Amino acid sequence: MIYTLNHKDAHSKARTGSIRLPHGVVQTPAFMPVGTNGTVKALHHQTIEEMGYSMILGNTYHLYLRPGIEVIKAYGGLHQFSSWDHNILTDSGGFQIFSLATFRKIREEGVTFRSHIDGSSHHLTPEKVVEIQRYLNSDIQMCLDVCTPPDLPKKEALKAMRITHDWARRAKSAWESYSDTYEGKLFGIVQGNFYEDLRKESAEYIASLDFPGIAIGGLSVGEPFNTYAEFLAMTVESLPSDKPLYVMGIGTPSYIFEAVENGIDIFDCVFATRTARNGSVFTDHGLINMKKVINEFDQGPIQEGCTCRACTTYSKGYMRHLFKTNEILGAMLASEHNLTYLHNLMHNIRMSIEADRFTEYKREYLSAYERK
Amino acid sequence: MIYTLNHKDAHSKARTGSIRLPHGVVQTPAFMPVGTNGTVKALHHQTIEEMGYSMILGNTYHLYLRPGIEVIKAYGGLHQFSSWDHNILTDSGGFQIFSLATFRKIREEGVTFRSHIDGSSHHLTPEKVVEIQRYLNSDIQMCLDVCTPPDLPKKEALKAMRITHDWARRAKSAWESYSDTYEGKLFGIVQGNFYEDLRKESAEYIASLDFPGIAIGGLSVGEPFNTYAEFLAMTVESLPSDKPLYVMGIGTPSYIFEAVENGIDIFDCVFATRTARNGSVFTDHGLINMKKVINEFDQGPIQEGCTCRACTTYSKGYMRHLFKTNEILGAMLASEHNLTYLHNLMHNIRMSIEADRFTEYKREYLSAYERK
Numbered sequence: 001m002i003y004t005l006n007h008k009d010a011h012s013k014a015r016t017g018s019i020r021l022p023h024g025v026v027q028t029p030a031f032m033p034v035g036t037n038g039t040v041k042a043l044h045h046q047t048i049e050e051m052g053y054s055m056i057l058g059n060t061y062h063l064y065l066r067p068g069i070e071v072i073k074a075y076g077g078l079h080q081f082s083s084w085d086h087n088i089l090t091d092s093g094g095f096q097i098f099s100l101a102t103f104r105k106i107r108e109e110g111v112t113f114r115s116h117i118d119g120s121s122h123h124l125t126p127e128k129v130v131e132i133q134r135y136l137n138s139d140i141q142m143c144l145d146v147c148t149p150p151d152l153p154k155k156e157a158l159k160a161m162r163i164t165h166d167w168a169r170r171a172k173s174a175w176e177s178y179s180d181t182y183e184g185k186l187f188g189i190v191q192g193n194f195y196e197d198l199r200k201e202s203a204e205y206i207a208s209l210d211f212p213g214i215a216i217g218g219l220s221v222g223e224p225f226n227t228y229a230e231f232l233a234m235t236v237e238s239l240p241s242d243k244p245l246y247v248m249g250i251g252t253p254s255y256i257f258e259a260v261e262n263g264i265d266i267f268d269c270v271f272a273t274r275t276a277r278n279g280s281v282f283t284d285h286g287l288i289n290m291k292k293v294i295n296e297f298d299q300g301p302i303q304e305g306c307t308c309r310a311c312t313t314y315s316k317g318y319m320r321h322l323f324k325t326n327e328i329l330g331a332m333l334a335s336e337h338n339l340t341y342l343h344n345l346m347h348n349i350r351m352s353i354e355a356d357r358f359t360e361y362k363r364e365y366l367s368a369y370e371r372k
Numbered sequence: 373m374i375y376t377l378n379h380k381d382a383h384s385k386a387r388t389g390s391i392r393l394p395h396g397v398v399q400t401p402a403f404m405p406v407g408t409n410g411t412v413k414a415l416h417h418q419t420i421e422e423m424g425y426s427m428i429l430g431n432t433y434h435l436y437l438r439p440g441i442e443v444i445k446a447y448g449g450l451h452q453f454s455s456w457d458h459n460i461l462t463d464s465g466g467f468q469i470f471s472l473a474t475f476r477k478i479r480e481e482g483v484t485f486r487s488h489i490d491g492s493s494h495h496l497t498p499e500k501v502v503e504i505q506r507y508l509n510s511d512i513q514m515c516l517d518v519c520t521p522p523d524l525p526k527k528e529a530l531k532a533m534r535i536t537h538d539w540a541r542r543a544k545s546a547w548e549s550y551s552d553t554y555e556g557k558l559f560g561i562v563q564g565n566f567y568e569d570l571r572k573e574s575a576e577y578i579a580s581l582d583f584p585g586i587a588i589g590g591l592s593v594g595e596p597f598n599t600y601a602e603f604l605a606m607t608v609e610s611l612p613s614d615k616p617l618y619v620m621g622i623g624t625p626s627y628i629f630e631a632v633e634n635g636i637d638i639f640d641c642v643f644a645t646r647t648a649r650n651g652s653v654f655t656d657h658g659l660i661n662m663k664k665v666i667n668e669f670d671q672g673p674i675q676e677g678c679t680c681r682a683c684t685t686y687s688k689g690y691m692r693h694l695f696k697t698n699e700i701l702g703a704m705l706a707s708e709h710n711l712t713y714l715h716n717l718m719h720n721i722r723m724s725i726e727a728d729r730f731t732e733y734k735r736e737y738l739s740a741y742e743r744k
Contacts, residue, residue: 036698037693037694037697038693039694039699039701041699041700041701042700042701042704043701044701044704046682046685062697066690066693066697067668067689067692067693067695067696071668071669071689071693074669074671074689075671075687075689075690081687081689081690081693082690083685083686083690092481099675128585171517210453296439296443297443297446299446299447305516309416309418313418314455315447315453317439317443317446317447317453318410318447318453318454318455320439321409321410321438321439321443321453321522322409322411324438324439325409325434327409327411327413328413328414328704329413329414329415329416331700332414332700332704
């Protein structure tokens with residue numbers, strides 16, 4: 001068992017705990033910054049480390065295409081290649097094959113797709129994806145899955161889920177065959193689209209395979225917030241409580257609070273860094289855009305009390321100037337702010353759980369955050 | 373007098389010394405990183421400070437257009453606005469009006485031009501440019517000058533020079549009128565295009581105005597290296613030796629060595645940071661481009677022995693990957709390397725002068741640098 005429960009909130013499923021992984025212990029609930037190409041965009045890994053993050057995410061699809069697995073293998077893995085000594089979780093590429101590749105053909109045996117970069121053709125199987133992530137030396141690796149869009153007819157959703165389940169079983173066998181030489185953990189992924197019975201069936205099947213941890217995929221893909229909350233709660237019902245649970249692709253305060261309230265331990269999202277590069281930054285009163293003219297003469301920081309370099313060194317007026325002149329430093333500082341902000345938010349969430357006041361903290365925080 | 377001579381090389385005009393300025397002392401000869409918009413592109417000012425730089429450059433033309441002088445004035449100057457506590461030299465905008473503005477009309481009284489950003493019309497006089505740089509609180513500010521292209525007919529070059537001289541005289545009067553409230557130093561600029569008699573006349577006239585320091589403009593604008601060297605040497609002949617001398621717009625090793633050999637104390641150039649953003653980095657064996665396939669599996673640093681974060685943390689293979697995937701971290705690391713490299717080069721140059729072996733060091737360095 002890699003998960004240790006520390007404290008369960010008295011009034012919700014929210015819980016604090018820790019996940020033991022080859023590159024150290026992760027205190028949960030935890031947000032993971034996304035480093036698609038083996039770099040969290042516009043930030044040094046050293047800065048990510050100084051913020052206190054102990055696990056980041058890398059994208060198998062992107063790294064497989066560039067620089068290619070042979071390169072990263074020659075360096076002894078993604079940690080050495082990218083100079084990051086803490087944990088790395090890699091996704092399986094399933095979502096990117098679904099959302100980025102210019103052509104894809106899914107068969108029971110595997111998936112064929114064309115690269116969005118150069119149109120080159122590639123074939124992946126669940127076994128090969130386990131092997132690739134082993135070469136990346138991922139601390140947590142994910143099973144190849146079939147991702148589906150919302151509003152898919154049930155028949156197709158069922159077919160995709162059945163293939164996902166078969167691939168999960170095959171991935172687990174492949175992963176077990178490497179147990180002598182590879183310490184990374186394999187997580188299964190629950191799918192089932194937005195059909196209650198399929199979600200339940202998928203959660204039960206994935207739970208039955210006894211992975212070290214379980215992820216919930218196919219949420220936050222465009223559905224209304226209430227649908228997200230409903231399917232999240234329902235899926236968790238069928239999952240074990242002694243394993244780390246991961247919701248893929250969420251990273252705004254309201255989605256994070258909802259996930260934590262349902263007992264989710266880890267999550268990731270590109271939103272914090274992508275929106276930062278567009279000049280949008282987290283504050284206790286919601287997202288604000290640095291480019292707005294209201295910031296022009298504002299000598300105050302983005303967020304009073306924030307410990308990041310942007311808030312302790314620079315004013316909103318200077319930040320606005322950087323974005324108006326398209327200076328790279330704007331992206332660097334806003335990215336540092338947003339990830340610092342989320343790290344501090346997760347710290348506060350963990351403290352609130354340990355004090356049995358998570359639901360109170362959630363209400364207080366979101367009422368300020370959402371009232372602009 | 374703001375310049376103190378420390379040591380003159382026994383075999384050339386090269387010299388070490390220091391310039392006393394409102395935000396500290398600058399050890400010379402010194403290279404100045406360029407921070408066009410009040411930020412050295414892709415770097416924190418803290419990083420520039422840690423490298424050891426004590427003076428950076430800002431562009432009056434850019435800052436006047438964005439964020440505008442009213443904004444920077446409200447912050448109390450460019451140091452506070454951009455969080456840089458060391459010296460700032462600002463150019464006058466003359467070169468940018470010549471090279472960037474979409475329309476310009478120069479009269480004896482001043483210059484009218486259109487912004488390259490939004491086409492808006494602006495009028496500047498030598499007096500107004502002094503006032504603008506006073507609001508920026510520049511430690512060294514430059515006179516407005518008329519910049520001319522190579523191959524200009526002599527009659528026009530003469531006319532431009534005469535206006536530059538008249539503007540220099542007017543700028544000095546304006547600057548002197550602020551002496552009670554502003555500590556920054558005004559430098560005159562020698563022009564005269566590539567006509568020997570005009571260069572000589574310009575150097576003598578600018579020297580006669582008794583500025584705290586003197587700059588040489590209109591070099592490294594496309595002329596052959598030998599022409600640069602010839603006009604540099606000739607211009608310096610007519611300049612005083614007790615004032616800091618500045619060649620504007622140079623920043624590659626061969627141009628730097630040539631300037632230092634002629635007794636030049638400071639210089640600036642965008643080359644180091646601009647070329648870094650394109651993936652080109654300084655090494656002891658010349659510029660190399662990180663994108664080349666030869667770097668793919670290379671686990672060594674850009675330059676053995678370099679103290680920058682790129683060289684102490686990352687491999688050439690990872691740097692190549694960052695540039696191939698257009699990651700911002702590539703620009704950040706290459707910029708940090710190139711400015712660290714130039715700072716270390718200037719340190720070595722100063723040491724060689726103090727040991728009376730500058731010409732030897734120049735020959736050794738350039739023979740390795742230029743032999744690819």
